[in-house]
Amino acid sequence: MNIKLKALILLFIFNINYVLAQNSLVEKNEIFKNLRCLICQGQSVADSNSEFAQTIKLIVTEQISNGKTEKEIYDFLIEKYGDWIVYKPPFNKTNFLLWFFPYLVLIFGGLFIFLTLKKRVNR
Amino acid sequence: MKISFTKLTIILLILFIMGVFFVSLSKDSMYNTKNLVGKKLNNVQLKSFTDDKIISEIDLIKNKFTLINFWASWCTPCQKEHPFLLSLKGQKNLHLIGVNFKDNKNNAEAFLKKLGDPYHYLARDDNGKQSINFGIYGIPESILIDENLIIIKKFIGPLSKADLKFIKEKTNEY
Amino acid sequence: MLSTLGNSLLIINSALSVIIIIFGYKNLLKKQENIFNSIFQICILQNTIIIVCFFTLITAFILSDFSLIAVYQNSHTLKPLFYKILGTWGNHEGSLLLWIIILTIFSFLFLIINKSHSKNFRIYTLIIQNFIILSFLVFLLLNSNPFSIVVPAPKEGLGLNPILQDPALAIHPPLLYIGFVGSSIYFSAAIASLLANYEGKNFAISIKNWVMFSWIFQTLGILAGSIWAYYELGWGGFWFWDPVENSSLLPWFAMTALLHSLIVLEKRNLLYFWVILLCLLTFILTVTGTFLVRSGILNSVHSFASDPSRGIFILIFLCLMIFASVIIFFNKYKKTYLALNLNSKETFILINNWFMIFYLVTVLIGTIYPIFTDVLTDQKVSVGPPFYNTVIMPIVVLFLVIMTVGPQASWIKNKYYNLSLLFKILAASILINLAIINFFDSYSILSNFIIISAFFLIIHNLFELYVSSKNKINFSKSISHMGFGLLVLFIGLNHNFSLEKDFNLKLGEKKNFNNYSIEFKDIQLIDSKNYQAIKGEFKIKNSSNSISQSLFPEIRIYENPQTLTYEASIRTGFLKDYYLTMSNIDRSDYYNIKFQKKPFMVWIWISVIFISLGGTLRLFQK
Numbered sequence: 001m002n003i004k005l006k007a008l009i010l011l012f013i014f015n016i017n018y019v020l021a022q023n024s025l026v027e028k029n030e031i032f033k034n035l036r037c038l039i040c041q042g043q044s045v046a047d048s049n050s051e052f053a054q055t056i057k058l059i060v061t062e063q064i065s066n067g068k069t070e071k072e073i074y075d076f077l078i079e080k081y082g083d084w085i086v087y088k089p090p091f092n093k094t095n096f097l098l099w100f101f102p103y104l105v106l107i108f109g110g111l112f113i114f115l116t117l118k119k120r121v122n123r
Numbered sequence: 124m125k126i127s128f129t130k131l132t133i134i135l136l137i138l139f140i141m142g143v144f145f146v147s148l149s150k151d152s153m154y155n156t157k158n159l160v161g162k163k164l165n166n167v168q169l170k171s172f173t174d175d176k177i178i179s180e181i182d183l184i185k186n187k188f189t190l191i192n193f194w195a196s197w198c199t200p201c202q203k204e205h206p207f208l209l210s211l212k213g214q215k216n217l218h219l220i221g222v223n224f225k226d227n228k229n230n231a232e233a234f235l236k237k238l239g240d241p242y243h244y245l246a247r248d249d250n251g252k253q254s255i256n257f258g259i260y261g262i263p264e265s266i267l268i269d270e271n272l273i274i275i276k277k278f279i280g281p282l283s284k285a286d287l288k289f290i291k292e293k294t295n296e297y
Numbered sequence: 298m299l300s301t302l303g304n305s306l307l308i309i310n311s312a313l314s315v316i317i318i319i320f321g322y323k324n325l326l327k328k329q330e331n332i333f334n335s336i337f338q339i340c341i342l343q344n345t346i347i348i349v350c351f352f353t354l355i356t357a358f359i360l361s362d363f364s365l366i367a368v369y370q371n372s373h374t375l376k377p378l379f380y381k382i383l384g385t386w387g388n389h390e391g392s393l394l395l396w397i398i399i400l401t402i403f404s405f406l407f408l409i410i411n412k413s414h415s416k417n418f419r420i421y422t423l424i425i426q427n428f429i430i431l432s433f434l435v436f437l438l439l440n441s442n443p444f445s446i447v448v449p450a451p452k453e454g455l456g457l458n459p460i461l462q463d464p465a466l467a468i469h470p471p472l473l474y475i476g477f478v479g480s481s482i483y484f485s486a487a488i489a490s491l492l493a494n495y496e497g498k499n500f501a502i503s504i505k506n507w508v509m510f511s512w513i514f515q516t517l518g519i520l521a522g523s524i525w526a527y528y529e530l531g532w533g534g535f536w537f538w539d540p541v542e543n544s545s546l547l548p549w550f551a552m553t554a555l556l557h558s559l560i561v562l563e564k565r566n567l568l569y570f571w572v573i574l575l576c577l578l579t580f581i582l583t584v585t586g587t588f589l590v591r592s593g594i595l596n597s598v599h600s601f602a603s604d605p606s607r608g609i610f611i612l613i614f615l616c617l618m619i620f621a622s623v624i625i626f627f628n629k630y631k632k633t634y635l636a637l638n639l640n641s642k643e644t645f646i647l648i649n650n651w652f653m654i655f656y657l658v659t660v661l662i663g664t665i666y667p668i669f670t671d672v673l674t675d676q677k678v679s680v681g682p683p684f685y686n687t688v689i690m691p692i693v694v695l696f697l698v699i700m701t702v703g704p705q706a707s708w709i710k711n712k713y714y715n716l717s718l719l720f721k722i723l724a725a726s727i728l729i730n731l732a733i734i735n736f737f738d739s740y741s742i743l744s745n746f747i748i749i750s751a752f753f754l755i756i757h758n759l760f761e762l763y764v765s766s767k768n769k770i771n772f773s774k775s776i777s778h779m780g781f782g783l784l785v786l787f788i789g790l791n792h793n794f795s796l797e798k799d800f801n802l803k804l805g806e807k808k809n810f811n812n813y814s815i816e817f818k819d820i821q822l823i824d825s826k827n828y829q830a831i832k833g834e835f836k837i838k839n840s841s842n843s844i845s846q847s848l849f850p851e852i853r854i855y856e857n858p859q860t861l862t863y864e865a866s867i868r869t870g871f872l873k874d875y876y877l878t879m880s881n882i883d884r885s886d887y888y889n890i891k892f893q894k895k896p897f898m899v900w901i902w903i904s905v906i907f908i909s910l911g912g913t914l915r916l917f918q919k
Contacts, residue, residue: 007724008724046532081156081258086679087684098663098666099688101662152596
């Protein structure tokens with residue numbers, strides 16, 4: 001059993017190492033999908049055919065070829081158009097609750113169940 | 124029925140959520156950039172309509188107030204707001220810059236010839252890239268800035284009478 | 298005339314609801330153990346009338362009776378007959394009528410099918426359900442009446458949104474409504490259970506088939522919506538975490554948690570108050586979702602035309618419903634002790650519920666957070682796919698592993714786990730994952746975990762199916778669980794191996810990239826019944842196997858109403874789909890082309906069918 005466990009762990013590590021040899025390219029399509037179109041407000045820049053979307057695609061492509069990182073591009077557009085334009089709510093004081101509340105629920109829910117069950121076992 | 128602390132919290136929480144929902148009914152779900160004021164413009168590179176000159180921040184600082192108006196000949200609301208722009212031409216302390224957006228040169232010239240040219244300076248943005256720098260997303264759209272290049276107000280869509288009044292008051296009070 | 302008929306029927310049914318409530322109350326006061334015959338007769342009448350009312354509206358649409366505002370706003374004489382009929386529920390007012398039909402039919406069926414249960418319980422359920430029916434009838438009559446007229450009657454209608462002119466409109470709303478509107482019956486039953494003190498095993502038995510039935514339809518309804526979005530909307534995706542989609546997903550999480558907890562309630566008479574809470578939660582989420590969607594407070598692709606007064610009605614109903622159920626629940630709640638062994642099936646079901654609540658809270662928070670920031674700070678934020686994917690996906694890995702191990706546990710106290718088998722399956726999963734990375738392409742670390750845990754779940758359930766079929770035990774659970782594993786697997790593979798290319802092309806030009814070459818061969822102008830179109834012909838050549846396919850995307854211009862749509866051309870294949878959309882660029886003879894290769898799309902749909910299949914088999918078992 002011990003050997004099996006070790007073999008499994010080794011297999012797993014091998015798997016992960018195989019994967020780590022990957023470089024991350026700034027995919028322009030991924031960025032387009034993360035931006036909202038201000039004209040067709042229900043669509044992403046990737047899906048929208050509005051003038052605005054087409055112009056944004058130009059700007060983002062240009063910035064990528066200028067070596068800007070994904071975060072820099074998002075920051076630039078947030079500065080011009082507000083937080084609304086990105087689908088991923090930025091990590092700041094206001095949005096802190098948004099990102100952490102689900103995990104808080106997960107942790108407290110788990111604690112709650114564990115303690116409720118433990119109480120009975122101890123009786 | 125005795126109300127415990129947990130029950131009270133739950134009831135208050137529900138009341139709070141319902142309250143927020145009620146208030147949200149009176150809000151508009153469409154997003155606009157009207158609140159993005161108070162920021163400073165940078166990286167201004169407006170190409171002249173007629174020649175190769177480029178107007179940048181240095182030129183804008185010279186004016187007490189500048190109204191940058193993005194327009195095009197193919198845009199119908201632009202025709203509606205044009206009389207308002209013409210009436211602003213003589214306004215003191217105010218400099219008018221028109222940015223012709225993704226337009227055909229001949230059509231733009233015909234438009235101005237027919238309806239009048241209110242601009243002190245005419246620029247062009249053929250591919251729309253400069254408009255992004257100003258935070259523009261639709262046509263027509265106008266931005267009022269002061270001599271420090273701080274955005275005072277954004278006008279989304281064609282200028283209205285109220286907008287005109289605001290601009291006149293703002294530039295008069297200087 | 299149709300309008301008068303429709304209105305009269307609605308008013309009669311409102312009166313009938315009131316009568317049922319009054320008679321029901323009288324019946325409760327009487328000691329006798331049977332239900333008045335008159336109540337049954339009135340219920341039958343109520344059901345008949347609402348069905349006739351619905352057919353009245355359909356008739357109005359078929360006849361293009363534009364004196365009715367609903368028909369005027371949503372139909373047109375040139376529309377194909379199929380869509381004239383479907384247009385009946387393709388709008389806010391008509392769809393509410395569909396809501397009421399389902400509320401009414403479920404009310405009656407629950408009454409007569411649950412003959413063996415306590416009289417008080419059945420009557421309380423009937424009364425509460427009729428309060429819901431009455432509320433919706435009042436809402437319909439006062440605010441959203443499909444039979445309200447416009448004078449003088451227009452000669453022609455405004456037409457139905459072309460995106461809605463799709464066969465999926467025939468099945469998506471009805472499936473979903475049987476799902477989440479159907480959950481109203483166990484909401485009512487839960488309150489009835491509290492009021493009538495009809496608890497435990499009996500209560501579980503009374504609602505379990507209803508929960509399963511609505512869950513199956515909710516699952517299929519969500520599937521239909523995704524398939525429709527994929528084939529019709531032209532962006533190549535099937536889930537956008539859009540508020541309207543989330544509104545259908547939230548009740549689904551609650552229903553899934555509920556149907557698992559019901560097993561514990563029935564078998565061991567535990568978790569009663571938790572089950573009640575879930576019953577209440579499901580329908581409350583349904584109405585909350587309806588509020589979010591129809592009030593117009595959220596920005597969405599799917600929005601019905603919005604009107605704040607609708608929002609006020611639904612919100613008031615929602616408040617009354619929540620407060621009534623909360624007060625009754627608090628009143629009747631008794632602290633019970635949970636006697637559970639940490640290593641038992643009951644605990645694992647609790648863990649399932651724990652994760653379901655996590656998913657529910659995440660999706661709920663993501664959906665309503667923008668409302669709160671807007672109201673409280675006057676700032677607008679967007680919460681989109683990156684949020685949901687980032688928060689949920691890591692937890693799914695853990696969930697899949699627990700989902701593999703948990704169901705094997707025995708009731709009360711589990712003796713052992715077949716650890717050696719689990720290890721072998723885990724090793725096999727890692728090897729398969731390595732093979733995929735080796736022969737195809739690599740992906741993120743998180744995706745590795747997801748693929749491995751998905752295979753772990755799938756393979757283990759295949760074993761379970763094999764064992765079950767040999768021992769003639771029912772295998773509905775294994776089919777559903779395996780379906781879920783397949784769903785995660787294929788979504789993961791689809792996400793990682795999809796190819797997307799966005800470029801501009803002129804007629805006659807060719808674009809080469811990766812293993813593909815796309816040639817813009819032809820443009821045709823098409824003149825159809827209610828639209829004109831520009832149809833492009835593109836030849837896609839896969840250089841690795843020299844297979845060519847032709848795709849024909851369209852740009853359609855509809856007249857009534859004046860709309861522009863982009864019809865994707867999709868080649869559905871066993872292993873992958875090719876997806877092409879074409880859109881025009883203003884003032885240019887270039888067209889913007891979006892080409893996508895999407896692997897395993899069909900398998901994603903099939904996985905969901907497996908999930909609901911398990912539930913269906915379970916329903917037919919007992």
